[in-house]
Amino acid sequence: MLRLRGRIVAHLLSSSSTSGPAISPLHRLLSASAAAGPISPNPAGFAVEDYLVDTCGLTRPQALKASTKLSHLKSPANPDAVLAFLSGVGLSGADVAAVVAKDPQLLCAKVDKTLAPVVDGLTGLGLSRSDIARLVSLAHAYFRCRSIVPKLHYYLPLLGSSHNLLRLLKRGGSHLLSSDLDKVVKPNVAFLRECGLGDSDIAKLCIHRPRMLTTNLERVRAMVTCAHGIGVPRGSGMFRQALHAVAFQSEEKIAAKLDYLKNTFRWSDAQVSIAVCKAPIVLSKSKESLKRRSDFFFFEVGLEPAYIAHHPVLLSYSMEGRLRPRYYVIKYLKANGLLGQYRDYYSIVMPSEKVFVEKFICPHKKAAPHLAENYATACKGEVPTNFRFT
Known part of the structure; x- marks a missing residue:
């Protein structure tokens, strides 16, 4: 039986x-x-x-x-x-x-x-x-607790959708289901709103930093103070990104990362401040990642420290999937007299993949029939023969 x-x-x-x-x-x-x-x-x-x-x-x-x-x-x-x-x-x-x-x-x-x-x-x-x-x-275990229903009744409107809720839980945010709403979560949300963040900003922040809502309020206040300390005040467009970058990092680690940025990219104090204010996310990048980009920008592309400081978003793009392949395409077009009007590196990296292909690949199908194939190969981390310059 x-x-x-x-x-x-x-x-x-x-x-x-x-x-x-x-x-x-x-x-x-x-x-x-x-x-x-x-x-x-x-x-x-x-x-x-x-x-x-x-x-x-x-x-x-x-x-x-x-x-x-x-x-x-x-x-x-x-x-x-x-x-x-x-x-x-x-x-x-x-x-x-x-x-x-x-x-x-x-x-x-x-x-x-x-x-x-x-x-x-x-x-x-x-x-x-x-x-x-x-x-x-x-x-997991929280599903067999009837308290999950009133908690999700609060979280779903805050996060904007069940998709965002499930993304957050997948990233390790299940402690949201055990935290006290009235004593912990709601005071944190109220404070973040006071700092100028809307619910959509809070949702984006917490999907990547789930503990932001469940840590104690004093720690959240300290993170806000730290974000302000790196030059990003409350209410600014970069404030959410700044909180994302400094969340759960000690002041010592942040200071060490600022020093590393300054030395690696040959920046002055003013330049490192400009870079961090424009793209706080650079504080989240590993030292290895930053060093690879520094070497590439200085020794291959030939960028100046001031240029990088004023365009720090360059540090956030994929080296293999975007920075290097697009540089190879532009260098190839220049070498073969196909580029036409001069364009600086930032304006080449910024467009979406679709726009880049339409502007810099498609118009040269006859003059450079293998350009699209070579570009695709470069995006896989390989260097085609046509992209090897002496």
């Missing part, structure tokens, strides 16, 4: 899909499982570890670890109900295995008292079936 039930539940999981009708009522989700007949409260031979492997899809090592938290289970009845419910929500067998491995106690949750009300509440907030399935995978 246990094997039959296991096969039925496993079939439910393997046949689940994110497409199809809306979430079924509980009695429909469990109907296939019920067809196996009643189960005694303590069926002989029930082994949690085997159940986790055979029915939930865990590996043996995962099951061994998870079973320590489920040693009190004497019957598969509740786990079967949970698995059937998750199948109805739209989780695949692989999704279920991953969720159970991270939160084995989900199998002990009451479907009628906890999981079904949570899903009903999330549906009422406008989350789709696929959104809820992803949320189960990302929220």
